Amino acid sequence: MTNEKLIQVVDLKKHYNRGAIRALDGVSVDIDRGDVMVVIGPSGSGKSTFLRSLNLMEEPTGGAIYFEGQDITQKKVVMPDGKKVRLDIDAYRRKMGMVFQHFNLFPHMTILDNMTIAPVQVAGIPRAQAEEKAMALLSRVGLADRAGAYPLQLSGGQKQRVAIVRALAMEPQVMLFDEPTSALDPEMVGEVLDVMKELARDGMTMVVVTHEMGFAREVGNRVLFMDAGKLVEQGTPEDIFTRPQNPRLQDFLSKVL
Amino acid sequence: MFRAEAFAKTFEYAELFVQGLICTVSLSALTVVFGFILALALAVMRLSDIHVFRFLSRERQRSLTARGGALYALARFNPLRFLSTVYVEVFRATPMLVQLFIIYHVVLAGVGIPTFKLFGFIRFERFVPCVVALALNSAAYLCEIIRAGIQSIDGGQTEAARSLGMSPWKTMRFVVLPQAIKNILPAIGNEFVTIIKESSICYTVGVQDIMYAVTTVKSAIYTIAEPLIVATCVYFCLTFPTSKIIAHFERKMSAGDRRSGADTARVRKSKNLALKG
DSSP, X not given: OTTOEEEEEEEEEEEETTTTEEEEEEEEEEEETTOEEEEEOOTTSSHHHHHHHHTTSSOOSEEEEEEXXXXXXXXXXXXXXXXXXXXXXXXXXXXXXXXXTTOOOOTTSOHHHHHHHHHHHTSOOXXXXXXXXHHHHHHHTTOGGGTTSOGGGSOHHHHHHHHHHHHHTTOOSEEEEESTTTTSOHHHHHHHHHHXXXXXXXXXXXXXXXXXXXXXXXXXXXXXXXXXXXXXXXXXXXXXXXXXXXXXXXXHHHHHO | OOOHHHHHXXXXXXXXXXXXXXXXXXXXXXXXXXXXXXXXXXXXHHTOOOOTTGGGGTOOSSSOOOOOSHHHHHHTOOHHHHHHHHHHHHHHHSOHHHHHHIIIIIITTSSOOOOOEETTTEEHHHHHHHHHHHHHHHHHHHHHHHHHHHHTSOHHHHHHHHHTTOOHHHIIIIIIHHHHHXXXXXXXXXXXXXXXXXXXXXXXXXXXXHHHHHHHHHHHHTOOHHHHHXXXXXXXXXXXXXXXXXHHHHHHHGGGGOSSSOOHHHHHHHHHHHHHO
């Protein structure tokens, strides 16, 4: 399974105001199946924009993103019979789970309904089956007893664990994490990171934007360092943390480690 | 000021007030239904993202970024939003009575509405223009309420739903609207009560609502104060429970907002799950 390209990012750009602001300025990277790619960098470096571009939460202004070979930044796809049809971005988003900094659970639904809404309404899975699966996923993160609760009744760490399994309920090919522990109280960071570590051990492809350098070191197999919208340096955690080459990376590490 | 015998005389015409009550209720209920549907459509139009001249911008993005220049202004032109905005502004800036007269005497004057009596006393050909006028008017107000409600929902909710693969429509239907409607329920309740009260102008075109009963009784017993008091009471008995019923639904819908307090529905659901698990 390894070394099989899942996502190929080519010269990705996101410019505002005719290029006056360049949130992303030509980022190219391949994400293979089974990769746990950790993206680090100072705030405003474009790492969140990069992650959010992968499932087109942010629309890039240039470049391409190939998901399983299909450029998803195009609005039309050419079918084998030569016909052009609208690219169904929702179908691709289903294959990419996303976890947000602020959890974004649906507050008007119980935890169980949060878990089953997309499988039932989007994937068309029968409700009973979706609930069974949701309960199994909730047990995995130790929250089966909270299935009937509403998000407001949960702690931040619990909410984020639910958010992770909610994304997993759609059986994505890759999980995108946008600073998943940044909004958490310090004592709750561990429980969320544990879930992510387990996910990584199970072989899930993950792209993680985080400030948790310990996690990057321990769980990541590749680390990207971004600065000013550019991919400045990439390598194994070993390379990045012990033998940083670029002065900006050295400077960044000296501040955060 | 008020005389007991005048009240006694007024109550002899109780039948008229009952008919008026039925008429006002059906008028308001139909207005609410049609007004809300139209308002929802207008709100969605107002928040839509359709740009017929978008090709002028030569941008490949689905959403157009804000930029100066006449070409960009044209590229961003959204005919649906334009129509909806014009509608809302015109209907909110003109008197209800004028709108009713225009609908009744001009717009629907030439339309052959079947002439029969609804429930045996409501003249249908006068009733329909009133429903149309009231619905068109309240839709303008409801549209703004709904739009504000939709915009008050955190963008993260839409992002989460879209990231799960939900279409824009399903995101609206299952995630944004339920939360938005919960937030705007007090405002909608106000608007519903307003509709009941505003429907009183329909007596001017001869619809037999509560106010029409007042004028009829007035000319029969040569006094207006007592019939007016009766009408006031009938209106109050209509609007007060309405606002209470809406307040009840408001409490019911905010189940997720409370951290504590055993909500019966929630307890039942978690019990079911415990049994299943």
